[in-house]
Amino acid sequence: xxxxxxxxxxxxxxxxxxxxxxxxxxxxxxxxxxxxxxxxxxxxxxxxxxxxxxxxxxxxxxxxxxxxxxxxxxxxxxxxxxxxxxxxxxxxxxxxxxxxxxxxxxxxxxxxxxxxxxxxxxxxxxxxxxxxxxxxxxxxxxxxxxxxxxxxxxxxxxxxxxxxxxxxxxxxxxxxxxxxxxxxxxxxxxxxxxxxxxxxxxxxxxxxxxxxxxxxxxxxxxxxxxxxxxxxxxxxxxxxxxxxxxxxxxxxxxxxxxx
Amino acid sequence: xxxxxxxxxxxxxxxxxxxxxxxxxxxxxxxxxxxxxxxxxxxxxxxxxxxxxxxxxxxxxxxxxxxxxxxxxxxxxxxxxxxxxxxxxxxxxxxxxxxxxxxxxxxxxxxxxxxxxxxxxxxxxxxxxxxxxxxxxxxxxxxxxxxxxxxxxxxxxxxxxxxxxxxxxxxxxxxxxxxxxxxxxxxxxxxxxxxxxxxxxxxxxxxxxxxxxxxxxxxxxxxxxxxxxxxxxxxxxxxxxxxxxxxxxxxxxxxxxxxxxxxxxxxxxxxxxxxxxxxxxxxxxxxxxxxxxxxxxxxxxxxxxxxxxxxxxxxxxxxxxxxxxxxxxxxxxxxxxxxxxxxxxxxxxxxxxxxxxxxxxxxxxxxxxxxxxxxxxxxxxxxxxxxxxxxxxxxxxxxxxxxxxxxxxxxxxxxxxxxxxxxxx
Numbered sequence: 001x002x003x004x005x006x007x008x009x010x011x012x013x014x015x016x017x018x019x020x021x022x023x024x025x026x027x028x029x030x031x032x033x034x035x036x037x038x039x040x041x042x043x044x045x046x047x048x049x050x051x052x053x054x055x056x057x058x059x060x061x062x063x064x065x066x067x068x069x070x071x072x073x074x075x076x077x078x079x080x081x082x083x084x085x086x087x088x089x090x091x092x093x094x095x096x097x098x099x100x101x102x103x104x105x106x107x108x109x110x111x112x113x114x115x116x117x118x119x120x121x122x123x124x125x126x127x128x129x130x131x132x133x134x135x136x137x138x139x140x141x142x143x144x145x146x147x148x149x150x151x152x153x154x155x156x157x158x159x160x161x162x163x164x165x166x167x168x169x170x171x172x173x174x175x176x177x178x179x180x181x182x183x184x185x186x187x188x189x190x191x192x193x194x195x196x197x198x199x200x201x202x203x204x205x206x207x208x209x210x211x212x213x214x215x216x217x218x219x220x221x222x223x224x225x226x227x228x229x230x231x232x233x234x235x236x237x238x239x240x241x242x243x244x245x246x247x248x249x250x251x252x253x254x255x256x257x258x259x
Numbered sequence: 260x261x262x263x264x265x266x267x268x269x270x271x272x273x274x275x276x277x278x279x280x281x282x283x284x285x286x287x288x289x290x291x292x293x294x295x296x297x298x299x300x301x302x303x304x305x306x307x308x309x310x311x312x313x314x315x316x317x318x319x320x321x322x323x324x325x326x327x328x329x330x331x332x333x334x335x336x337x338x339x340x341x342x343x344x345x346x347x348x349x350x351x352x353x354x355x356x357x358x359x360x361x362x363x364x365x366x367x368x369x370x371x372x373x374x375x376x377x378x379x380x381x382x383x384x385x386x387x388x389x390x391x392x393x394x395x396x397x398x399x400x401x402x403x404x405x406x407x408x409x410x411x412x413x414x415x416x417x418x419x420x421x422x423x424x425x426x427x428x429x430x431x432x433x434x435x436x437x438x439x440x441x442x443x444x445x446x447x448x449x450x451x452x453x454x455x456x457x458x459x460x461x462x463x464x465x466x467x468x469x470x471x472x473x474x475x476x477x478x479x480x481x482x483x484x485x486x487x488x489x490x491x492x493x494x495x496x497x498x499x500x501x502x503x504x505x506x507x508x509x510x511x512x513x514x515x516x517x518x519x520x521x522x523x524x525x526x527x528x529x530x531x532x533x534x535x536x537x538x539x540x541x542x543x544x545x546x547x548x549x550x551x552x553x554x555x556x557x558x559x560x561x562x563x564x565x566x567x568x569x570x571x572x573x574x575x576x577x578x579x580x581x582x583x584x585x586x587x588x589x590x591x592x593x594x595x596x597x598x599x600x601x602x603x604x605x606x607x608x609x610x611x612x613x614x615x616x617x618x619x620x621x622x623x624x625x626x627x628x629x630x631x632x633x634x635x636x637x638x639x640x641x642x643x644x645x646x647x648x649x650x651x652x653x654x655x656x657x658x659x660x661x662x663x664x665x666x667x668x669x670x671x672x673x674x675x676x677x678x679x680x681x682x683x684x
Contacts, residue, residue: 156503202569
């Protein structure tokens with residue numbers, strides 16, 4: 001499978017249907033790379049003409065902005081918008097809700113206007129349009145799963161249904177946690193917390209959330225954000241070393257359920 | 260003669276009550292306007308819709324239906340029973356007794372019966388709320404956020420409502436001309452009283468009731484209960500953008516632009532005086548109105564991942580601290596004609612670095628607030644000041660910043676490896 005960069009496409013005078021914004025976690029983090037690969041595989045199987053920015057992609061600036069460093073955010077935004085506008089990008093899909101939020105909601109004020117969708121929305125579209133077909137005998141069928149709402153997808157952008165619809169298309173039993181959708185509890189990574197030690201308290205946020213996930217007694221926990229994935233995996237590992245409940249991204253689940 | 264005397268006294272007291280109230284509301288308005296300019300007048304249609312849904316319709320309260328219903332009873336009771344105030348004030352000013360009884364004819368008892376049923380329900384709910392606050396161990400009410408005055412404030416309001424409603428019912432019970440639906444059940448208690456005694460009880464209850472209302476009205480500006488007024492403008496000025504948006508800082512946007520494209524820089528460009536907020540007056544007026552609107556209910560803190568895992572941060576406390584600070588600045592200005600530095604700032608003296616650091620920007624507090632307050636907005640403005648004005652960031656964040664700057668990712672990976680994964684598919 002060949003993943004084309006924008007530079008390569010542009011050199012051939014081609015324009016992709018959609019740009020896949022991989023994000024820093026998806027590019028460098030070993031766990032998140034698996035999500036990236038799974039999603040790229042799905043795009044490939046669905047016959048979508050997509051491209052990545054490759055080495056030309058930079059951090060959107062989200063963690064810097066949330067930490068309070070507006071200068072750094074503006075620097076990154078400026079660079080990214082220059083590149084995206086240079087390639088005349090119209091449509092972007094990303095597997096990271098933080099990149100999604102920044103690209104969709106914060107770049108327009110800086111001159112970056114794109115149609116940005118999250119990969120769970122894109123997967124929902126691909127399934128609905130028949131571009132990918134869920135195998136009748138997929139390995140998830142009849143298994144139970146609980147979906148953890150990412151704050152930047154959920155409350156920040158009110159995307160609650162797309163990821164759930166994708167899971168339901170697999171004939172899985174979807175179990176909700178005590179706090180879900182607009183009441184969903186954060187995994188503890190947002191607001192640049194991912195990049196620092198937690199403040200002192202009685203409990204870690206990810207442990208609190210992992211406990212709620214374990215309480216549903218589901219076979220799997222679904223996430224739609226690389227940071228939530230890391231936090232929940234760590235949280236569950238804290239409670240259950242054998243990891244009887246594994247945390248999977250929705251893209252990874254779908255990749256294994258299609259032809 | 261006596262009648263005229265009491266009408267004059269009543270008129271003067273009414274004037275005084277409204278005078279002080281208006282003065283206090285103006286004081287609060289001035290305090291709010293100490294905040295920075297923010298333009299929130301776009302899309303009036305959408306904004307009015309929010310007023311109807313969120314403030315008038317209390318849409319978000321219904322995230323917890325039972326409490327919402329109880330609160331709705333007090334709210335409807337408050338609005339509808341206050342219609343009766345028109346009659347009470349007119350009676351007081353003109354020395355009449357039930358001035359609207361004649362013109363409303365047969366409908367009059369119907370109205371009063373409605374008011375009485377509501378007054379009765381309000382009393383019951385206030386008792387339930389007192390129990391919820393003081394007896395049942397409900398986390399958001401036993402929280403240390405409310406230690407001291409805030410807890411007393413909440414109880415005073417509930418007790419005041421119970422007293423006012425009881426006086427209203429007692430006043431009606433003494434009126435032998437009518438048999439109202441609730442107060443008639445109280446009449447037996449007064450059985451055996453002479454006409455004069457009944458009259459005295461009625462007059463006393465009438466006076467205590469209306470003076471109590473005036474006192475309550477003037478207590479509002481000093482209380483968390485101000486939300487009954489400010490919830491409305493607060494819903495109108497609520498942000499219309501998705502919750503994920505942090506508001507842009509055009510000053511910094513331009514600085515970056517001029518650094519990248521110096522040819523665009525105007526020759527007379529001046530650097531902005533400060534970034535973010537370390538003081539309450541550096542927040543926007545909407546942030547300050549949020550602080551005055553907050554009824555300290557604590558739904559935000561219950562939902563907050565930091566508060567609920569024992570971190571120092573509590574979004575409710577952020578709002579309370581902001582109100583305390585802007586009040587102290589406002590008093591300072593009132594006393595000294597201008598602000599005389601008192602050696603304190605909102606950041607550090609009222610809200611600590613540790614609190615700010617614990618926020619995950621998850622928007623749970625914003626989502627929960629029934630009246631569209633954003634504690635997150637204040638937290639982010641203070642974080643901006645911490646990092647950009649004081650270079651105050653934890654070591655790990657400084658590392659993250661330099662990684663973004665040098666490697667274009669928050670981690671220290673070689674930028675050239677960004678697409679390394681493509682070789683493994």
